[in-house]
Amino acid sequence: MTDTPETDAPLDPVLSQVLDRLDSDLDAALERLMALLRIPSISTDPAYRAECDAAADWMVADLASIGFDASKRRTPGHPMVVAHGGEGGPHLLFYGHYDVQPVDPLDLWDRPPFEPEVQDGPRGRVIRGRGAADDKGQLMTFVEAMRAWVAVHGQLPCRITILLEGEEESGSPSLVPFLKANAEELGADLAMICDTTMFSGGVPAITTQLRGMLREELVLTAATKDLHSGMFGGLARNPIHVLARILADLHDDAGRVTLAGFYDGVPELPDEIRAQWQNLAFDHTAFLGDVGLSVPAGEMDRTPLEQLWSRPTAEVNGITGGYGGAGFKTVLPAKASAKVSFRLVGTQDPEAIHHAFVDHVNARLPRDVTAEFPMGDGAPASHMPTDAPAFEAARQALGAEWGKPAAFIGSGGSIPIAGHFQDVLGMDSMLIGFGRDDDQIHSPNEKYDLQSFHKGMRSWARVLAALT
Structure with a gap:
């Protein structure tokens, strides 16, 4: 396994055209995201039921415009969106959620949360608004990659099913029953989840361990x-x-x-994963210092990243x-x-x-x-097979886009959907996200870096090319 991204390797012509299309269509892609962000799809508040329904309708129409067979599926709560498209190659299931967190306290927002805007930030331009990072901006990186692929080549790169949920921010009460009732339709070779972050410093990552x-x-x-x-x-x-x-x-x-x-x-960490984590040069002093602490308090014989991700x-x-x-x-x-x-x-x-x-x-x-x-x-915890060829192929694809070796990382938190896909649908998940630690998800002034949106789209195009 190499830790050097193959940025100098010649691009496949098929992929190169898709990447060019994503670059030239960035302004239109951004406006589509803005339209979605303007819908206040707050799933926890019954007063916004109609808006959640409207967000589902928006996603169905947008996916249909790409050529997906898309539909809104009723549940006891907010609807699911299911879309099918493509043929041949691996069957991939992409998951995201169109619902968002409440906006309180409203007086701490610098602008109305559902009037999104592109602003200047310390690292460049950012998309400001509720749902920009969690999860509308993230899920649209995948949708835009598919849009570009169809625009250039007239078809999707492989067989793809898309599942978008409307209750993730309110505990996903309808999700498991829906998965069980539609297991045959939703079953695939691998699930793709875009609801995670990169490592600090813009290092791309695939989350493979969930506590x-x-x-x-x-x-x-x-x-x-x-x-x-x-x-x-x-x-x-x-x-x-x-x-x-x-x-x-x-x-x-x-x-x-x-x-x-x-x-x-x-389990003990595999040597390859331990080496990747050591190369991340995690600064635990700064991490703890941001919250007024200084000394790791977990198992004394474990590194700080092990304490956070694998212990x-x-x-x-x-x-x-x-x-x-x-x-x-x-x-x-x-x-x-x-x-x-x-x-x-x-x-x-x-x-x-x-x-x-x-x-x-x-x-x-x-x-x-x-x-x-x-x-x-x-x-229980979820852990993904990092020795599977698809995972290493995706890691190399991400590194090629970002110019930094991608890492298989862990998550200190829990992402239940990955476990549900394993338990109910019998498939592993590849968790690839482009959020940043300072995106302020669930808080006032949520944002998503424009670079994350742009390179996220390009990343998915590269990953799909590597897997097909």
Whole structure:
């Protein structure tokens, strides 16, 4: 495997014409994106149901204009858009979402969020508006690549199915039932997802490791009611003390999680991936410094990128108990609770870790304290086969476009759709996105670099050429 992008290699004439078309049609592509961005398709707010419907209609019409057989599919929530086109070669499924986050707080926007505009930014021009990066600008990079291919060659490069969702920003309640009901129609050789970012410094990336998630809630109860600490303190059991000890015991002094069997199924990084990550020269001091921190707090024998992308975690997300209002109240509480999340990697089993957590708590409960676990839901991690030829071909194609070797990276967060494609449709996903860390997705003044939009279109054209 080479780490040098083949930027000097002669372009295939078929691909070269598509890239030229994308360059010459950039202004028209930008105006199409602006039209889509003007539709306030906020999926979480019922007041915008008609606008979500309008965004789906817009996508159906646009895909049909390219030659796709496109249709709007009803669900109990917002509609799906499904489109089919092309023939021969591999069958690829492209996924994106046309819904966006709410815009609050509106007073922090520099301009109306659904009146998009191209502005000057510190790295060049940016597209400013809600949905510019998440995910309308991203999904349109793929659509525009297909448009150029058809305009130049009269047909798509291979068989392509497009699935666009309208509820991603509201938890995707209709997605899995829709996938199951339409599994035969949507099944493909490989899924393509454009809802991720590049690495810092404009390094193109394919996300191949996604951590899973287990969410737990723990409620400890001691006395039958809150007690006066002057009358009962020192004699009665305080559930906050018990909770603090239980939570502190989740990690040892080296930062490792102490649950029995927690590391079962946690793989070591392949040497090739470790080398790629080392070449990224991740500056953890700057990364932590941006939020007022300085020292990595995870497993001491792991690099910062490993801690973020390929190692499991146990984090306390919230603690309640006693009196937290203004002033002081000398209460000895009857209850104390905590919310704990576990990020999972490899083949870690959420159910097994749930039971290990319950055992961990019960083993530390003194008399007079009981434990309840109101929540215990999770999903396993997803990992993609980086040794598959398609992944290396796509990596080389991205490097050729951006002039920097592309990397197979991990994600500290969870992207459930990749796991759903594996579990329901039985196929792996290639997660290629062109967002930047400063795109302010979900926040006021969201933006998408014009370079990301332009080179994103060209990147997809190169990737499709490499896979077909």
